[in-house]
Amino acid sequence: MIPIDQCEDKEWILPTRTGGYASSTICGINARTYHGYLIVPLNPPHFRFLVLSKFDDFLILNHEEYPLSTNHYPGAYYPEGYKYLVKFEKNNSKVIWYYNFGYSEVKKSLLVHKGYNAITVNYNATKGRVKICPFITFRSHHIAKKAQNEFFTYDVISPNHIDILFEGKKILNLEIDEKFELKNTGYWYYNFLYKLDQELGNNYIEDLYNPFCIVSLTNRISVHAYVGEKPKSYTEEEEHHHMDILKLLSTAGKDFVVKGKDGWAIIAGYHWFDEWGRDTFISLEGLLLIDGQFTIAEDIIFRYLKMENKGMLPNNFLNYSGEPIYRGVDVSLWAINAIYKTYLYSRNKNFISKTYQDILEIIDWYSKGNGIIFNIDNLIFHKGSPRTWMDASYDGKVVTPREGAAVEINALWYNAVKIAEYISKELGENSDEFAEKAEKIRNSFVKKFVYENGLYDYIDWDMKPDASIRPNQIFAISLPFPVIDDKLMASKILSVVESKLLRPYGLSSLARGDPKYKPVYKGDRKSRDEAYHNGPIWPWLLGSYVDAKIKIENNPIEIKLLIEQFKPLITHAIENQGYISEIFDDIPPYKPRGCIAQAWSNAEVYRALVAISKI
Incomplete structure (x- = not known):
């Protein structure tokens, strides 16, 4: 028995590679608003809805019912299937529960069909039959919902096909293998409690509808649930067990890359993050380029470039419509970096030829300003916040405003101009303008940002660092x-990062001892946002740390030893199907927090480990 606590x-989470997913806990207790057997994007990859929350399921043996499922209600867990659960297993596409009832054992598995909004749940009992009662809803995966005047019905289309309807419109297909009895119920179940949401101060009570129960006539049964296109086959793809960490991260990384209605996209994180521009361009190399997916990478870049507005590319999109939102001042600069990386991998001159004018357009706007971006003494200042990746806010208050000239924005600005110089040369264009501009940027950067303890984090509008x-x-x-590019100066910066910020799980977002430092990400929205970029560890930063380590020290033995230092993070990935969490607390036991699977965490850690393996 797995203890209830x-x-x-x-x-666990199983993305479908459509933007949707299946997710719950090892005992099958839904503990978040985001948990459910089938979450699907209604405006792919945006506007994700939960349609099938879970199954309440039972073994029927000698006219008695024994529960497999468990639900959490205020003050009680019922039924108590967790008491019979003896083992839980998971891989990249399937989770398996093993139950022992003494006279019978039951193996239950849930499989997602990659590329479809579809799952299959299989049951195999050594003795007895199985009763399956689906819990239905139709809501955004962000918000738990109480029963209202909603009207769920179902149509039996054929002996093994049932359609679930909401307000007269089909929302879910169910197909059942093997013969079964269908028992009409039509019950609302009230007050499911989602513990993890309760701890976060979110909406945590939900009501769910059960239209019927399915009772198998034998000891085996499979239920297929899908929305939209039916999978071509319900057979399970071959799963490669005992993958090394690089293969595991590569395989998991594919689950962030989805085909939306407007083309390919990258989901920033599961459960709650949608598509984000910054995360997309940072993740591109680790999710696509290393494994040779150049065409998809190029398609994503072209799609974003079409949305350029006064030099800025969108950082995120409205949930319902997918309309772009222009907020981040670094997104376009990360895009130029991604264009450069894509070209280094593909050596496709046609690609850089097609993107060249877009690069020039972005650099022109960053040079002259657009009302958000201002070029002062060759450096990029910005107004309004949050505009950088440190973007937490609550009740209109920005936690880490950094308004002015941010250090990474200007590092990216210099990098973008140098890339323009490089691509100009590749295309036979005059590059002198960019070489001169880059030198001016460097001189201003050193003058403004360098001080005895490394680099200032930002310069505010009063020129105060x-x-x-x-x-x-x-x-x-x-x-x-x-x-x-000064070796001594670069070594000093690296030393500061290593001594003050480097952890086994990534880089801390703020040095210990700072008055703003908050190492633990927990509590209500205000408490979490105040901590978000003020102490917790971010794994995605390891990619840039390893890049710097290789550039500056280039000591093969010491760089190889980083694998040992990052073993806790590697263990975390192995235990989580290859997925890496968004953040970790900055104090032992370094509890993972935020999204349980984050695109740039996976991408940048994978990229870092590949780089180390080549030393």
């Missing part, structure tokens, strides 16, 4: 064209 904190020790300075020495 261990059930709700241990989550902020000396908070944050990981943003790593980009000045890690990008393909580092703005700090």
